[in-house]
Amino acid sequence: MQLIIYKLVYPFLWFISKLPWRLFYAFSTGIFFLIYYIFRYRRKTVTQNLELVFPNKTFQEIKKIRKEFYQHMCDMFLEMIKSISISNEQMKERFKVTNIEKLHELETKGENIMILMAHYASYEWANVIDIQTNFQAVGVYKKIGNKYFDRLVHRIRARFGSRLIGTKDAMKVITEDQSKEGLYMYGLISDQSPKLYKATFWNDFMGIKVPVFLGAEVLSKRLGLNTYYLQVEKIKRGYYQATFVTLTEDSKNCEDYSIVKNYLRLLENQIHNKPQYYLWSHKRWKHRNAPIPEEATVD
Template identity: 30%
Template sequence: MSKLVYIFAYLGIWLLAIMPFNVLYKFSDLLYVFMYKVVGYRKKVVRQNLRNSFPEKSADELKVIERKYYHYICDYMLESVKMPFLSKDELLRRITFKNTEQYLEMIEKYGGIVVMMPHYANFEWTVAMGSIMKEGDIPMQVYKPIKNKYIDELFKRARSSFGGYNVPKHEAVKEVIKARKESKKLALGLIADQSPNKNSLHFWTNFLHQETSFMDGGERIARMMDFPVFYCELKKEKRGYCEAIFELMVEFPKQTVKGEITEMFARKVEQTIIREPGYWFWSHKRWKHKRQNVER
């Protein structure tokens, strides 16, 4: 049954992916009506998250963000579907990378870097960052495996289309150490703003007016390997176009105290969201864990 789901999913993805972008976005507009106005996909979660995150905003202001979010999430899903079928030149035309000189310099100097980013804008398209790296260097992407092995394989294929090396999150440390033992240089990319599982609630901070736990795996790897840490600032320029700016947060992680890098990342993500809140994953149950419950 799972294999059949995979076959139909791949067929559906292929049919969508061969559409030109202007047609794909018309389909996205229809999907928006279905998800937002007909089904109301996770609307209660979205509204609660927005109210708690922006208590200073009026109901009308929150409604504008809400609608923009649903338009964005529909575009995001279809753009992600199309990604494996894009040429490298086409993808690099749609996502531009800034401050790549320092990014490449740090890889060369220290043998590796850690790149932390949020679920924001066209973040899936950052897999193209391997295209700007020196031949032989490894663009590693940490991901959380999906339970359905066929759907998991579908996503892995999509994310490795441009030379990316997919690493399950529980194997990230092992793979980084292995690469360094083989004298390979790397950039380790992590989407680091999702809610940790119950066993990983190590770091808490105030984020968007709420007590929030962040995953600290990126910090722990950076401190262990002494890799410089970059924040990938994402900006959605217009429909189908995105800008990724590499901002150096820490050059010497071992000189930081525990939690300092994760705190810096949380503040960067918060600034990104406040600048343009419609392009973050508001339908995630980001605050399902409560600090008082964990401590109790």
């Protein structure tokens, strides 16, 4: 059944990826009207999240952010499909890195690095970094249930040089990489909500106390990796720019939880400035009312 679904859907995805840009975004607008007005995909979750973190905004302001979010979300997920056929030149034109020289400096030092990312603006097109450096980009991700679509994701990322590893294998594989030749750049999206039984640190995120995902910080401190936040901004429809912001270049000696706290504050600033570009449809605050274990650290 998985193969049948894949064979039925893939030709449609390929066709979308080949559309000229003007038609591509016109198609995205059509999908937005279906998702927002007809299917009302996760409207309740999005509205609740926005009202939760912006208690002082009027409902009209919430509705405006919500609508702009859905427009952006449709663009972003279709841009993931566009990655099936987009050229390297188009990627570099539409996703610019403001301080790529920072990575070139680290290349000369021969230092592996950790990059914390977020569900903000465009995290898929960050693949453009792979084709501008000598680092082997390694992305940590949660495997897709349909193995054929999972392979498609691998194939798309491989076009730009990335390697993917599942979350369950991340600690083992990244540790093993440190004894190998070559340069490695690890990217982890770190604003997920961890499982409660794994939640050892709680911190404010957008003014709400929630468990925080610590995987990137743990790996950085254990392996002594320079650690950065990839701050992605949407400039206009179909165009983004990213900046590497230093979280620490002395991870083994930095204070516990300082990496993730600095990361959250940077992300919060982006959300406050342009909230429509955050992924409000995922349930980031679902554990806000859960009892905090006695052994957990709260800050």
